[in-house]
Amino acid sequence: MISPDVERLRGDRDQGLAGLHALRNRTWDACLDVSGYTPRQVRPSAECLRTQVQRYVFISSVSVYGDPQHRPVVETDSLLPPAADDETEITGETYGPLKVACEQVVQALYGSRSTILRPQIVAGPHDPTGRYPYWVNRAMLGGEMLAPGDGSDHLQVIDVRDLARFAVRVVEDAQGGVFNVVGPRLSWSTFIQVLGAQTVTWVRTQVLEAQGVTSQELPLFRPEHGPLSSLMHVDPARSVAAGLVLTDPAVTVADTRAWSVTAQLTPVFTPQREAAVLSAARQDPAS
Incomplete structure (x- = not known):
């Protein structure tokens, strides 16, 4: 549960930069993007916050790997081809490629200030x-x-609380790069x-x-x-x-x-x- 003391700013990045006025002229230590499913959503927030946050943490998914034939799956494995920038339909077939495209948007804009977390099914x-x-x-x-x-x-699966704590950890430690976040x-x-x-x-x-x-x-x-x-x-x-x-x-x-x-x-x-x-x-x- 989010504390009632946390300030809430409302916007809609489906509207592009026009929907993110509430973020203007503010600075934060980090952005934790938990709901980026399409590049048309992620690009506006990533561009808007580029000079306003120190680190952009993007919650991706192990679905970016597709279905590798070898095991175990590691961060350096090949990814699915990215979805097109104008792809907005989220299905079982497009989910992985869309996450790949979103990762690429964040990495291109933030470089070493980007952190990509690829969780397994989140549970708890x-x-x-x-x-x-x-x-x-x-x-x-x-x-x-x-x-x-x-x-x-x-x-x-990964316990949602483990994922949340690790997201905070990578911000505190300024850890960049890509991480598979999976449980036992x-x-x-x-x-x-x-x-x-x-x-x-x-x-x-x-x-x-x-x-x-x-x-x-x-x-x-x-x-x-x-x-x-x-x-x-x-x-x-x-x-x-x-x-x-x-x-x-x-x-x-x-x-x-x-x-x-x-x-x-x-x-x-x-x-x-x-x-x-x-x-x-x-x-x-x-x-």
């Missing part, structure tokens, strides 16, 4: 997407719980244990595919060596060396659970859908 309390909270809430609900795969696949890499069997789920039924990937289960319905699950699974194997060594401190996954789960009790989130995988897929899994001869 106050997550409105429901991706991570789904698993926390489902385990808390009890009963027979569907778990995807056989437990040997992996997932990686867990097997799904370990993740399910951390969640505290009691009655678990593992459902083979082939059954999930046959039932048409999407990645949106089972968020965070990317079968090993399947599409985008490389982005669940990202190396955080450079960030850790620069001061990134990672929260124990059990703490992230517990704190997310405490918040979500009153958050009234709609499950992305409905109980009816889960029951139907579990029923199909029981008829799977290979199970």
Whole structure:
């Protein structure tokens, strides 16, 4: 939560420089850009603040790497081709290229005064997407719980508070460059244990595919060596060396659970859908 003592200045960079009048004739130690999705958004704020901030920290994404075939993914890996400056539609296909283009805008304008943070899926309390909270809430609900795969696949998320603290750290230490900001890499069997789920039924990937289960319905699950699974194997060594401190996954789960009790989130995988897929899994001869 933002302290009520923090001054709020309102603008709209979708309007270009014309929407940023509130920033004129002011100076700050840093800009932390958490909502730059298109170069048409990032360029106005980056240009406007060029002489008004000492450091521009841009929150990008590991999606800039696309889907590398080798693991682990490191900061020096090749990036996707950047999106065009006039691209504004954000889809699964354009998200990564748009972030690449935004990074390039910031780096061109700020040089060594730029810092690019590439987080994994951001998780923890106050997550409105429901991706991570789904698993926390489902385990808390009890009963027979569907778990995807056989437990040997992996997932990686970053606690939002770790990302926030590291963003402050790079400003305080005047750290420039590019950093993958990712959390511990867990097997799904370990993740399910951390969640505290009691009655678990593992459902083979082939059954999930046959039932048409999407990645949106089972968020965070990317079968090993399947599409985008490389982005669940990202190396955080450079960030850790620069001061990134990672929260124990059990703490992230517990704190997310405490918040979500009153958050009234709609499950992305409905109980009816889960029951139907579990029923199909029981008829799977290979199970």
